[in-house]
Each structure stands twice: as C-alpha cells, then as structure tokens.
Amino acid sequence: MEYTKSPHLETGGIDNEPTLIVHPNDGSGGYITGEFPKRKIQAGDWFRAVIGCVYDNPKCNVTFKLQYSVDGGAAQTLSTWKQTYDGKIEKINIDLSFLAGKRVVFILKVQNNDSSEGDWAFWLNPRIVR
Numbered sequence: 380m381e382y383t384k385s386p387h388l389e390t391g392g393i394d395n396e397p398t399l400i401v402h403p404n405d406g407s408g409g410y411i412t413g414e415f416p417k418r419k420i421q422a423g424d425w426f427r428a429v430i431g432c433v434y435d436n437p438k439c440n441v442t443f444k445l446q447y448s449v450d451g452g453a454a455q456t457l458s459t460w461k462q463t464y465d466g467k468i469e470k471i472n473i474d475l476s477f478l479a480g481k482r483v484v485f486i487l488k489v490q491n492n493d494s495s496e497g498d499w500a501f502w503l504n505p506r507i508v509r
Contacts, residue, residue: 380413386501387434389464396504400433403441403491403498410490420478421509426485428505430460431468438497439464445473446486454486461492462500475507 386398403409432439440463446454460469475483487505491498 380411386503388468388501388503389432389434389436389439389466390468391434391466394503396429398504399487399502401489401500401502403489403495405491405495407493408490409495410488412486412488414487415485415505415507417482417484418507419482420475420480420507422476422479423509424475424479425508426457426471426473426475426505427508428471429468429501429503430471431462431501431503432464433499433501436497436499437464438494439499440492440494441498441500442490442492443500443502444486444488444490445471446488447478448484448486449478449481451484464497468503 381400401411403411443460445457448454
C-alpha cells in the first residue's frame with residue numbers, strides 16, 4: 380500500500396487529494412485490506428471516496444469492498460464495486476445512519492479478479508463526513 384497526494388488516475392488526470400494506492404496479493408482471490416480506527420457513528424454520517432484504477436494499468440480488474448465490524452463482531456459487507464481500466468472512476472457516497480450509536484471499524488478491501496497482474500487501484504480521499 381502506498382500513500383500519495385498526487386494520484387495519476389485512469390482518466391488521465393492527476394488529483395490533489397490524499398489517496399491510497401493498493402495492489403492485491405497474487406493468485407485467485409488475492410486481496411489487500413486497510414482499516415479505519417473504531418469510531419462511534421452518528422446520524423447523518425456518510426462514507427465518501429472515489430475509486431478506480433491507476434493510470435497506465437490496462438490489465439487492472441479488481442473488486443472494491445467496503446466492510447464494517449460493529450464492536451469487534453464479524454465483518455459485514457456494506458457494498459462492492461467492480462472496477463476495470465475503462466477510463467472511468469466511481470464516486471462513492473453511502474449513508475451510514477443505520478449504524479448510528481454503534482462503535483464501528485470500517486474495512487477497505489480490494490480483491491483481484493483471478494490475477495493481480497496490472498491490478499493497481501486507488502481509494503481517493505476515503506473518509507467519513509457529517
């Protein structure tokens with residue numbers, strides 16, 4: 380995993396937001412994860428990010444997953460998004476109000492789809508906002 384403030388996106392543009400560049404493990408179903416520190420969710424909280432493939436990685440083919448764990452319980456998948464190197468990025472905006480009052484750890488996961496060759500992807504400015 381790499382951190383940058385100037386990611387080169389598959390659209391060809393260069394952004395200026397904090398970004399995690401990730402590359403899942405090799406082999407079928409290889410993945411990489413990262414966790415947000417535990418926090419108490421309040422009504423009106425949203426998870427926001429932009430996802431996609433890193434520029435000049437035409438073999439990129441990954442699945443992004445946003446998972447969560449309440450008070451140390453089993454991880455639950457909130458949503459998934461498949462990304463390929465198609466010149467498009469995806470904006471994520473998820474209402475977290477259903478978790479209000481709970482202490483939650485969010486897990487960012489990127490999984491390869493059969494091979495990790497060329498699977499360089501990014502989470503651009505993943506954050507929780509109110």
